[in-house]
Amino acid sequence: MHAPPAPPEADMLRDALELAPDARVRPLSREPLGSGSVTGLEVTDPRGTAEPGTRTTGVTYFVDTSRRAVERETGFATGPSEAPDARVWLHPADPHLPALAPVAFADAASVLLARLGLAQSGPPVFVAYRPGRRGVVRVPTATGDAWIKVLPPSRIAQIVGIHSAFAHAGIPLPAIHGWSQDGLLVLAPAAGAPVAEALGDAEALLDEVDALRRRIAAVAVTHEARTGLKRRLDWYASRLGEYDAAFGALERRVRAAWREAAPTTVIHGDLHFGQLFQDDDGRLTGVIDVDTAGIGVPADDTAAFLAHAVASAVLTPAPRDGQVWALARAALRRWDDEAGRAQGFRARAATHLLGHALGAAEMREDERAAALLRAAASVIDQPAGTLGAT
Known part of the structure; x- marks a missing residue:
């Protein structure tokens, strides 16, 4: 590259x-x-x-x-x-996120949390930022971390509605401490421990994920999920072609494997193990970041899960990377079924990986970008057992 x-x-x-x-x-x-x-x-x-x-x-x-x-x-x-x-x-004066700059400073965050009955005990920390889309700030309080999500004001009411619909369906989301029309959503921590901190038996985790997906499919929302994966494929391809002269062959393979599919059910929209929490027995106790949820193609969730597992495995040092690769291979075996193939599961997962590769290339991390492109190529048409093999 x-x-x-x-x-x-x-x-x-x-x-x-x-x-x-x-x-x-x-x-x-x-x-x-x-x-x-x-x-x-x-x-x-x-x-x-x-x-x-x-x-x-x-x-x-x-x-x-x-x-x-x-x-x-x-x-x-x-x-x-x-x-x-x-x-x-x-930065952080994002005009699409007018509440971002105020909460980035300790005094403003302290005032906001005090109004919600929370006593700040440390400085705010930026956890995530996607310009124009959202910011996440973690603030320590006397009773645990508060998570402040900053969103476009035009989306806040819908996202609060998604939280309400998920909670009504019995899906364990973090409690909402409060929200405001200018794009602020203040959440409690999720229940349980992050799945990412203790990956156990891959098949057992995927059983839990499938059970969660079935529960999400029953949530009463009517708007479309915010995935936009096909549009992102076009963007990733146009940018990656500037980095890698050989990228065109991989792009053609991804597009050949792509399948259009009608939205059929409610999905999370960005499902991966970093969004999940569990108890000591490996049972899922919490899920976060449902901002993208809505009616969509089921393979968008399984593809996102697989791609995140692969991207995480690329980043994880040995020997722990073996656990993550085992999860990725199990996910590919499980969801590459007749329904998944009809929905272009592999191509959708590869598209996510192209996005990860582009991010690495933009940061001049050429070795990681190349590894992710190799993984995307493997996901497209190789047997699950060869995924991650060197």
Whole structure:
């Protein structure tokens, strides 16, 4: 694999900030958003910009070409106000997530939690951030961690409704401490221990996962799941082709194995073992991150589970990686049945792996990216027993 030319957003940012010619602009991430993309860029410019007092050394900016409307700009934008051609903001001032910047600071988080009867006992920690989509902040409190999810205001009511529907169906989700229309959702910790910390018998875990999937299928929601996997395949393919000259052959294999399938049931939308919690006997006691749940293709959940297991196995050092590869092989054997093949299970899993590979390539982790592309190729048409074999 090789590094492609700097993305055009880097030049856009240089012009917008009037950076010195020798300023360093390092790409951090790039992913689709709306009708365009959002690109994270780290700026290092010891001499500053033409704007007096502007601090640009080792800070992260985002360049957004999604053309999505926001209630208020938090940086600056070009083009029409209702759908700017591009906008630039300094993290964490994400205009799509107006509640993100306030909760990123300890005092604001403390005030928010105090209103919910929670006493903060430590500084907030960013756990996850997808620009324009969501942020997750963990805050220690006197009674355990509070998890603050920051979401687009337009989605918060639906997500609270999903939590209510899942809870009504008896699916164990973390309790909601509170939420607000500006996009804040404050959750209690999930019950039990993370499955990822103690992977046990693979078949027993998959039995539990299938039981959970059956319960999710009975949840009373009517909107579509937010997976968008086919659209993401197009995005991953366009970007990976810039990194790997041989990628075209793999892309053709993925597309040949893809099967369109009508949504048939309620799915989680992003199901993997990192979302699951269990008791000492290996019984599932909790599931998190149901924001994407809705009516969708069942293979989207099984494919996400398989791909996450493979990506985790690639990252896990020996000898523990053997357990994770065993789970991935068991998942491939179990769900590569007639129904899975009709829904393009393998191609959907490979698509997820292309996304993982692109993330690694964007971070210049060439060895991991290459390993993930090899795994994606193996998932497409190799026997389950060869998955992860060297």
